[in-house]
Amino acid sequence: MEFVITFVSTNHAIKAEKLLLENNQNVSVMPLPNQIKAGCGIALRTKINDIENCREILKFNRIEGFEIFTREEKSGKFFYEKVCE
Amino acid sequence: MIYFDNSATSLLKPSSVSKAVAKAVESFGSSGRSFYDSGLLASREIYRTRELISKLVGLDEPLNVAFTSSATEALNLVIGGLISKDDEVVTTVTEHNSVLRPLRLSGCDIKVLGCDENGNVRVEKFEKLITKKTRFFVGNHGSNVTGNILDAKKFYDVCKKHDIMMILDISQTVGTIEIGMEMADIFCFTGHKSLFGPMGTGGIISKKKHDFKIVKSGGAGTNTFEEFQSQEMPDIFEVGTLNAHSIYGLQKGVEFILETGQKKIFEKKNRLSKMFHDGVKNLKGVTIYGDFSVERLPLVSLNIANIPSSELVEKLWTSHKIAARAGAQCAPLLHERFGTKEKGMARFSFSYFNTEDEIEQGIKALWNLS
Numbered sequence: 001m002e003f004v005i006t007f008v009s010t011n012h013a014i015k016a017e018k019l020l021l022e023n024n025q026n027v028s029v030m031p032l033p034n035q036i037k038a039g040c041g042i043a044l045r046t047k048i049n050d051i052e053n054c055r056e057i058l059k060f061n062r063i064e065g066f067e068i069f070t071r072e073e074k075s076g077k078f079f080y081e082k083v084c085e
Numbered sequence: 086m087i088y089f090d091n092s093a094t095s096l097l098k099p100s101s102v103s104k105a106v107a108k109a110v111e112s113f114g115s116s117g118r119s120f121y122d123s124g125l126l127a128s129r130e131i132y133r134t135r136e137l138i139s140k141l142v143g144l145d146e147p148l149n150v151a152f153t154s155s156a157t158e159a160l161n162l163v164i165g166g167l168i169s170k171d172d173e174v175v176t177t178v179t180e181h182n183s184v185l186r187p188l189r190l191s192g193c194d195i196k197v198l199g200c201d202e203n204g205n206v207r208v209e210k211f212e213k214l215i216t217k218k219t220r221f222f223v224g225n226h227g228s229n230v231t232g233n234i235l236d237a238k239k240f241y242d243v244c245k246k247h248d249i250m251m252i253l254d255i256s257q258t259v260g261t262i263e264i265g266m267e268m269a270d271i272f273c274f275t276g277h278k279s280l281f282g283p284m285g286t287g288g289i290i291s292k293k294k295h296d297f298k299i300v301k302s303g304g305a306g307t308n309t310f311e312e313f314q315s316q317e318m319p320d321i322f323e324v325g326t327l328n329a330h331s332i333y334g335l336q337k338g339v340e341f342i343l344e345t346g347q348k349k350i351f352e353k354k355n356r357l358s359k360m361f362h363d364g365v366k367n368l369k370g371v372t373i374y375g376d377f378s379v380e381r382l383p384l385v386s387l388n389i390a391n392i393p394s395s396e397l398v399e400k401l402w403t404s405h406k407i408a409a410r411a412g413a414q415c416a417p418l419l420h421e422r423f424g425t426k427e428k429g430m431a432r433f434s435f436s437y438f439n440t441e442d443e444i445e446q447g448i449k450a451l452w453n454l455s
Contacts, residue, residue, distance in 0.1 A: 007307075008307070008315070008317055009305060009306070009307055009315060009317050009320045010117040010118065010128065010305070010306040010307060011117065011132070011148055011317075011319055011320060011323075012148065012317075014117075014125075014128045014129060014131075014132045015132060015147065015148060017129075018129070018132065029120045029125055030120055031120045032306075032307065037307065037308070038308070038309045038310045039306055039307040039308060039309045040118050040304075040306055040309065041117070041118060041305075041306035041307040042118075042119075042120045042125075042128075042306070
């Protein structure tokens, strides 16, 4: 299982990616999953061990409106579940 | 050629600017949409440009820098997004048409703050113009005609006292004069003048969130099925694919300023401008406009006797290959104030990349023509 973080805009996602990488968090950019939000933008994904740190860093840096989802693969398909805002 | 039209655009730029644009053309994918390397490269460099501009002006949130195609577009978007026909707005006699025309288009009630014989706009007179209905002050930080600088901090203090929102046009000053967030609520800038960026760059700097009306709509990458454009900064102003190639060039221009030091750049430009002023102030029949007793922009606007400014700059070009600007510089109210509507003014504006030798040649050329 891994976590997906979405943002209010792609600009916020780019800012968040930079902040998290600067704070040594293991995140990478992915296409915004259609199952979560309609759009052609981007989201971030990270492993289970890093998600709490990521959330703290984003909150500390006042990144507004981000949402966290779990992503699990079952039978070749991805399933998403909202964890928190 | 000797180029003395830097208030119009900075022709000579750091070599890193053109190199960056060429590199971007060859390597940038679509910004703000794509998750693959080339798209992310563009998005990350655009964000880096927001960071450097924020650093230059003392802004703490890079996403409050929105890119536009020019200062003119920035002013149109801000004025169109905030001001309506029911508003009373104070502006100044020094404004460019990129302020005056959008204000008229909004249908608002416009009050124009005049200037003294040296072109100075005084804060004491500003306060007298304010009424209970005044909601906005739109001011020109530096005049592209006289080179005078508005005391923005004092104007902003008055604005805050009367709950007036202040919009500052920093087209002529950013990159030359220090800009700070204590000067206004919203700043509109161009990239291709003193920031050394390519043409087609400019933007809006907003200290905080404002209730902008949406005046431009399109795709943004997220919330595709929403009926209206996002009102988040910077998305509300950044519709369609950004000019990422030129924004990357602008980043290198701003980087040059930060590395060189704004103070050093200003001191050199100021020294060249003062040298030019000293060299031409005793020309026979010369009239020089603006206040040269205080800190000012590096430009000199003048007329010689009754020679139309267009003829003066034409002769300078044909006989000496000196490029200067004639006419009204898109500032109609100021030319009416100085009685120069007919003949205009010849404007000489200087860059960090001009030399003392070029200034001496310019002075000699004017003495030959006078």
